Amino acid sequence: MRILVLHGPNLNLLGHREESIYGTATLDTIDVSLIKLGEELGAELVIRQSNLEGELVNWIQEARRGYHGIIINPAAYTHTSIAIRDALAAVDLPTIEVHLSNIYRREEFRRHSYVSGVALAQISGFGAAGYLLALRGLCEQVSATGSKRSADGSASGSGAKPGAR
Numbered sequence: 739m740r741i742l743v744l745h746g747p748n749l750n751l752l753g754h755r756e757e758s759i760y761g762t763a764t765l766d767t768i769d770v771s772l773i774k775l776g777e778e779l780g781a782e783l784v785i786r787q788s789n790l791e792g793e794l795v796n797w798i799q800e801a802r803r804g805y806h807g808i809i810i811n812p813a814a815y816t817h818t819s820i821a822i823r824d825a826l827a828a829v830d831l832p833t834i835e836v837h838l839s840n841i842y843r844r845e846e847f848r849r850h851s852y853v854s855g856v857a858l859a860q861i862s863g864f865g866a867a868g869y870l871l872a873l874r875g876l877c878e879q880v881s882a883t884g885s886k887r888s889a890d891g892s893a894s895g896s897g898a899k900p901g902a903r
């Protein structure tokens with residue numbers, strides 16, 4: 739099982755600024771714990787961070803070949819990016835949206851997500867642990883549905899689709 743993990747803009751600053759909101763874990767710490775859990779669950783992870791919307795869109799499109807699912811914290815693009823939403827809808831892979839903070843307890847502008855409507859699930863407010871919950875949930879979903887894509891990008895397996903799509 740191959741999973742793409744994407745971190746959006748400014749998440750490279752984690753653990754160095756705004757610890758009261760986002761916690762003390764650095765992005766490296768989060769990535770290491772994800773890779774460790776991935777090994778336990780039999781999932782190979784490819785993890786990337788970008789401050790650029792177009793780069794995130796390109797990586798989402800590339801996931802069409804050879805990936806079984808996506809975990810994404812789109813960060814501020816959650817609330818602005820129709821391009822990221824459209825890319826996720828186009829690749830049609832089970833996607834879990836993660837937020838470190840509870841976006842519904844913060845400013846009004848953070849309460850809307852363009853991504854949630856094309857995601858299988860959203861995890862918000864569990865801090866760094868949210869990524870691990872996302873990986874467990876996604877692995878269970880992929881195993882249960884047999885969802886996978888072949889090298890040419892065509893869907894195969896049981897043909898079952900995630901319920902939220």
Ligand code: CA2
Nearest residue numbers: 748751752755756813814837838839848
């Ligand atoms: O809670 C989350 O994970 C967010 O996706 C984080 C975004 C924010 O725009 C979303 O509304 C919620 C911000 C990521 C910026 O991370 C920083 C980390 C340390 C210092 C400054 C920013």
